[in-house]
Amino acid sequence: MLFVQVISLRNMTVKHFSIEYDAVNSENTFTNGDTINGRIIVEVSKQTKIQSLVFIAQAKARVCWREDHGNQQHIYWAEEEYYNIQEHIVRESRQDGTEVIDRGRHIFPFVFQIPDRNIPSSFNSPTGKIVHKVKAELKHSLKLMKSAKAYFLFTSKTDMNISGLMEPQQDSKDKTIKVFGSGTISMHVRTQRMGFSQGEALQVTVDILNHSSRSVKPRITLYEKQSFIAQRTRTVRPNVIQKEKLASVASSSRETVTRLISIPADLPPSILNSSIIKLEYRLKVHLNIKCASDLEVKVPVVVLPTLGVPRQPPPYSFEPEAYEIPNQEDWSATPQQAAFQPVDSPPSYKTYTLYPHPY
Missing domain, CATH: 2.60.40.640 (Immunoglobulin-like)
Incomplete structure (x- = not known):
């Protein structure tokens, strides 16, 4: 079983762009330290120059609500990031800052390990959400950015350090x-x-x-x-x-x-x-x-949490514009630095192993 988001682009050089991952159980749930295997698929109609292809694994929370104060309405919002790991699958390697892929369908596998630390479970409500996702970003020679993403359900392991957890x-x-x-x-x-x-x-x-x-x-x-x-x-x-x-x-x-x-x-x-x-x-x-x-x-x-218990996938609508925040730039959080070294040479269609941030 796999889960995928597909971006179909007709009458363009990039005909198909998607990211998908394999489920590890019938409930499609993951937990701390689990490994996610997947692939980025790029299909082009002719030989194409690629500036970059980046894999991103990310978990973040956002909240937003409105309150009336007399004749004024105030918007309250906040964001919290738990990990933001990036890997350059294809990156600038020629003098002109591009890499060339041939016509046809190209598959770039990846392996991502969810950080084994205290991270909140997936959550969805009209006021706030916690989402875990994998994402791919493609920039070709026309400097147009295309992205594809797929959400996954994360259930955090039990924190036995909660005070009084097993006490009457x-x-x-x-x-x-x-x-x-x-x-x-x-x-x-x-x-x-x-x-x-x-x-x-x-x-x-x-x-x-x-x-x-x-x-x-x-x-x-x-x-x-x-x-x-x-x-x-x-x-x-x-x-x-x-x-x-x-x-x-x-x-x-x-x-x-x-x-x-x-x-x-x-x-x-x-x-x-x-x-x-x-x-x-x-x-x-x-x-x-x-x-x-x-x-x-x-x-x-x-x-x-009882790992393996079926959970209904939440109907995510989690992009910043869904909240109608006037200044979208303020939503950005300072990204964490990844603990891996980026790949300097073009990919050879091998599996790229991503390691979580150590903190």
Whole structure:
């Protein structure tokens, strides 16, 4: 199985230009340190001078949203780059700065190793995206630049250094009823740990001590919190994943309830390693108290990736113009320097091995 983007160019010297890569599993997902094999395909209608053919592997995040402030609308945006690796497959080698390829179809294989470091997983939302892609740029003698790209799904390996990841989580709250009743209500919530894999069952235990004159109605909610940070401003997008209502707890009674909450197998893993995009999960136990403010207890949940779990490819629309930012140049981030040495001679149709940035 392979994934490809094709640029077809009719009635031009360059008839076909594309980049493609081979999937390593049926879900088309990759992780830290994986190797991606692929090829750049160039088809020309006649002998053609090429100034350069560059392979690029890149991962970056972008966020953008608008807010109304009175009669003015403000745009918040930010970008973060995780790697930007480039390799010259064909580069200037003659005195006139060109290289010549013959008429026909030319295939330039490449091998790219994803950096084995802490990089966030692919993510897609209307407010922000994290994308991983391979790209090829071709410049021929007319100084016209053509590009082809293909996205791939990246799932980061579990970061076991998250504080409290495998430790029990618990919290308690209490409330005194003073209006239209009397007494106190206490609630204690605990889970066996913070980290749960996709598809795993989360066990939650709720202790409710109702020493009041009112009955209470408990409800358990698993929800996500998407946070986007730009220009010292944060916007949050909460979303309920699932909820469950429990039986009412009568006045002057005590109840202990244990429930299994299934983590959906296709739920995106938590994103905690990006400075501009956060994907966090919470388990909230909510007590509805009639004629009084409700009582809530929240405990954190970290969704851990299960490598090999199918993920739906996100419908990427990630180019800067999609955000309608007035000054596109400001989106550029300082590129990292690649750790490899560029190829000085013309390619001999061998496989080019690219090595990740060491930092």
